[in-house]
Amino acid sequence: MIVGAGVAGLTAATALARDGWQVEIAEIGPPEAPAGWGLCLTGPSLRALDELGLADACLAEGYGMSTLTYMDVNGEPRGELQLPRLMGTRRPAMAGIARPVLHRILHAEAERHGVVVRHGVTVVAVDQEGDLVRVRLSDGTVRKVALLVGADGVRSSVRGLLGLETSIDFHGQMVWRALVPRPRWATGIHQFAGKADTAGLVPLSGGQAYVFLTENGVEQSVLPDARLAPRLRQLLEAFPGRVEEIRSLVSMSTSVVRRPVLTAFLAGAWNRGSCVVIGDAAHAPAPQMASGAALAIEDGLVLARELGRHETVGAGLRAFVRRRAQRCRTLVETSVTIARLVQARRHHEAYPLVDSCHRLMAEPA
Numbered sequence: 001m002i003v004g005a006g007v008a009g010l011t012a013a014t015a016l017a018r019d020g021w022q023v024e025i026a027e028i029g030p031p032e033a034p035a036g037w038g039l040c041l042t043g044p045s046l047r048a049l050d051e052l053g054l055a056d057a058c059l060a061e062g063y064g065m066s067t068l069t070y071m072d073v074n075g076e077p078r079g080e081l082q083l084p085r086l087m088g089t090r091r092p093a094m095a096g097i098a099r100p101v102l103h104r105i106l107h108a109e110a111e112r113h114g115v116v117v118r119h120g121v122t123v124v125a126v127d128q129e130g131d132l133v134r135v136r137l138s139d140g141t142v143r144k145v146a147l148l149v150g151a152d153g154v155r156s157s158v159r160g161l162l163g164l165e166t167s168i169d170f171h172g173q174m175v176w177r178a179l180v181p182r183p184r185w186a187t188g189i190h191q192f193a194g195k196a197d198t199a200g201l202v203p204l205s206g207g208q209a210y211v212f213l214t215e216n217g218v219e220q221s222v223l224p225d226a227r228l229a230p231r232l233r234q235l236l237e238a239f240p241g242r243v244e245e246i247r248s249l250v251s252m253s254t255s256v257v258r259r260p261v262l263t264a265f266l267a268g269a270w271n272r273g274s275c276v277v278i279g280d281a282a283h284a285p286a287p288q289m290a291s292g293a294a295l296a297i298e299d300g301l302v303l304a305r306e307l308g309r310h311e312t313v314g315a316g317l318r319a320f321v322r323r324r325a326q327r328c329r330t331l332v333e334t335s336v337t338i339a340r341l342v343q344a345r346r347h348h349e350a351y352p353l354v355d356s357c358h359r360l361m362a363e364p365a
């Protein structure tokens with residue numbers, strides 16, 4: 001049983017089902033994936049998706065690219081980062097993709113392998129009974145399962161049910177995303193260093209891109225939907241030059257979202273008996289490295305591999321956590337350092353750190 005049909009839950013489900021596990025997912029949300037979000041699948045994401053046979057589908061429906069260009073507030077180029085091509089020189093280093101599209105690809109593959117996804121339910125109680133886990137769902141039904149995987153995001157309730165506690169940290173940053181038509185010049189990621197905030201553009205397909213903006217030094221708050229687009233346009237006014245064009249595109253956006261930057265890392269065990277948490281539930285980085293989904297996808301693959309290698313579920317889970325903990329800790333900590341440097345407008349120190357962290361992440365999962 002897996003809790004959560006996000007990136008981690010769906011990839012773990014497919015990886016386990018391919019190895020012969022019978023998998024059911026309990027997802028609290030409705031079948032429609034959140035609209036309006038774009039994601040960058042960096043090299044490690046694509047490499048892991050390739051192992052599941054899904055990288056080419058993501059490249060076909062997303063936008064393949066290899067370059068991150070750093071611009072100053074006026075839109076003058078200040079540096080360029082060529083991201084490592086982890087699937088060989090003939091395929092791009094990364095892909096921008098709309099979240100609903102990625103979700104549809106992952107969902108279809110899980111169902112093709114016989115995974116059952118149940119929406120509108122969650123897990124309310126968990127008890128280890130010998131080698132099995134007794135799981136009570138919110139609809140009153142009970143399962144006895146050999147393995148329980150909590151893939152229910154940074155605010156994971158499975159983590160709490162297992163007694164695995166961690167803090168969730170807010171860093172004074174709110175991130176904005178707006179879906180817009182892709183300008184012809186946007187063939188890679190462009191990031192603009194403003195006087196207070198950072199903005200940029202990520203292509204998602206031939207016709208679509210998303211504008212991002214990181215608002216620094218703010219309280220966590222919620223704005224009414226009607227105020228989102230006007231406020232984003234206002235924040236983008238601080239960027240002259242190329243961003244002017246992007247700002248006018250925000251007027252055409254059908255979807256603007258604003259979220260707090262939250263990070264978490266489970267410093268102790270991620271497992272209890274035959275239960276484990278993966279993805280953001282165990283390690284949620286700041287979005288500055290665009291690699292949280294990469295860790296989540298890798299988790300699913302490595303989990304299936306380690307369970308296949310060990311005699312008992314408990315031993316497989318311990319091996320999984322041993323293999324993943326340091327890599328995930330490094331990414332979470334580095335992403336937080338980058339977020340702080342950007343906030344302090346020390347971009348010249350942040351850029352080399354982004355570069356070296358991408359190179360570290362290029363190491364095998």
Ligand SMILES: Cc1cc2nc3c(=O)[nH]c(=O)nc-3n(C[C@H](O)[C@H](O)[C@H](O)COP(=O)(O)OP(=O)(O)OC[C@H]3O[C@@H](n4cnc5c(N)ncnc54)[C@H](O)[C@@H]3O)c2cc1C
Nearest residue numbers: 004006007008028040122152153279280290291292293294
């Ligand atoms: C603004 C922003 C931009 C980002 N950009 C990128 C990027 O470009 N590239 C990248 O690699 N990463 C990015 N990330 C990080 C990435 O989105 C996450 O790391 C990734 O989604 C984690 O996947 P997950 O499956 O662990 O969690 P989630 O994607 O959060 O999925 C959790 C799932 O569990 C469900 N759920 C929650 N609670 C329960 C419950 N109690 N019971 C049942 N189901 C439940 C949720 O509905 C959801 O479907 C970004 C994050 C943010 C906030």
